[in-house]
Amino acid sequence: MPFANYKLPEGLLDHARKEEIIHRTTEMFVEYFGEAVRPFTMVLVEEVADGGWGRADETLTLEKMGFPSKHA
Template sequence: MPFVNIKIPEAALSRKQKEEIVHRATDMLVDYFTEAARPHTMVLIEEVKDGGYARADEVFVIPDAYRAVDA
């Protein structure tokens, strides 16, 4: 079973954007593994809380201007 795990900052994407990522990631894997993989493909989008991720001692917090607005 193909499995994709995507980690994003909390509230960075809208529900619609996450759904699009799921569909596009699934389509990409189907391109590699054939249509038979579609019903078995798992895409997990994990939202990481602000301050819960860092690089080289820099803790990241998403600016309000980049937060998604679910419509």
């Protein structure tokens, strides 16, 4: 079963954009593996609280990544 797990900062995407990610990811798997995988494809879009993740020993926030803060 194809599976994709996206982890994105909380509040970055609205419902429509999340749906688009799910549809486009499913289509990618179908193009690669064939139509038979469509009913078994799982796409998980998870939101991570701002500041709840890091890279290269640094906590990341929307502000640090150049996005407007949702608390501003």
